[in-house]
Amino acid sequence: xxxxxxxxxxxxxxxxxxxGHAVIATDTRGTVLFWNGAAEQLYGxxxxxxxxxxxxxxxxxxxxxxxxxEIMAALREGRPWSGGFPVRRRGGEVLHALVTxxxxxxxxxLVAIVGASLNLGDAVRHLMERSSDAAVLVDAHHVVSxxxxxxxxxxxxxxxxVVGRPITDRIHPQDLDVFEELLAADPTRAERVGEVRVxxxxxxxWVEVAATDLYTQPGSLGQVCNIRRSERLARxxxxxxxxxxxxxxxxQDLFAATLEIDLxxxxxxxxxAARIDAAREAVGRAIQxxxxxxxx
Numbered sequence: 165x166x167x168x169x170x171x172x173x174x175x176x177x178x179x180x181x182x183x184g185h186a187v188i189a190t191d192t193r194g195t196v197l198f199w200n201g202a203a204e205q206l207y208g209x210x211x212x213x214x215x216x217x218x219x220x221x222x223x224x225x226x227x228x229x230x231x232x233x234e235i236m237a238a239l240r241e242g243r244p245w246s247g248g249f250p251v252r253r254r255g256g257e258v259l260h261a262l263v264t265x266x267x268x269x270x271x272x273x274l275v276a277i278v279g280a281s282l283n284l285g286d287a288v289r290h291l292m293e294r295s296s297d298a299a300v301l302v303d304a305h306h307v308v309s310x311x312x313x314x315x316x317x318x319x320x321x322x323x324x325x326v327v328g329r330p331i332t333d334r335i336h337p338q339d340l341d342v343f344e345e346l347l348a349a350d351p352t353r354a355e356r357v358g359e360v361r362v363x364x365x366x367x368x369x370w371v372e373v374a375a376t377d378l379y380t381q382p383g384s385l386g387q388v389c390n391i392r393r394s395e396r397l398a399r400x401x402x403x404x405x406x407x408x409x410x411x412x413x414x415x416q417d418l419f420a421a422t423l424e425i426d427l428x429x430x431x432x433x434x435x436x437a438a439r440i441d442a443a444r445e446a447v448g449r450a451i452q453x454x455x456x457x458x459x460x
Contacts, residue, residue, distance in 0.1 A: 187279070245263075305330065415451065415454055
């Protein structure tokens with residue numbers, strides 16, 4: 165009697181190679197044991213060259229070495245790790261990846277580490293591109309690795325001129341300290357919001373910046389900055405502009421009134437001179453008050 169052929173189940177390697185995420189497995193010392201096809205595409209290293217190397221040689225840029233050591237220490241203690249992490253491609257390009265690392269244990273002892281990662285820009289691009297806010301991903305040196313199209317719509321910044329450059333180049337020098345404070349690691353605050361001026365064409369415009377850590381433990385080496393025009397400060401700026409214009413007009417009127425009073429005083433009868441002189445003093449006090457209190 166004929167029997168149906170037993171189904172052939174895919175091997176673990178075939179399943180891991182089919183994933184769209186880059187999958188890398190290492191031993192406890194960090195030597196690469198497995199490297200799937202998506203890892204080849206993300207990091208630019210063929211599996212034949214990556215396997216056997218220290219994982220930090222093929223994935224970790226210099227600026228992430230300390231964080232990588234802290235992550236490894238956490239894994240050895242049995243704690244998995246997930247978050248945004250700056251990684252390096254074979255050609256030296258640094259990009260942000262969304263990474264999940266977990267330990268492989270045997271009889272309670274860590275024997276290997278497996279990590280899955282994907283380009284963070286690809287992962288969040290659809291969300292960022294639909295946002296009315298401008299969104300940028302910045303590394304520890306504030307260099308932009310991704311900028312949403314809204315940077316061009318809101319501020320006139322060409323995306324290809326923003327990526328690869330420090331975002332601080334576009335921030336008013338007097339507001340750099342505020343911006344640095346926003347981006348400073350603070351485990352007590354997941355999000356920091358502040359107002360700074362940015363260059364737009366040939367002018368400075370007030371914007372609101374919300375900075376969110378790409379990951380909060382261990383350490384923080386990158387942030388997402390959501391940037392929008394500050395309506396509150398824009399209104400204050402407009403009020404100041406109007407106030408300056410009114411201030412100038414009122415001063416001109418008062419100066420004109422002073423001249424007219426002086427002319428009237430020269431032709432006035434002695435009985436009226438005292439009152440005209442008092443009026444001139446009142447106008448003088450008004451001019452002085454405008455100069456001292458309502459400064460343009």
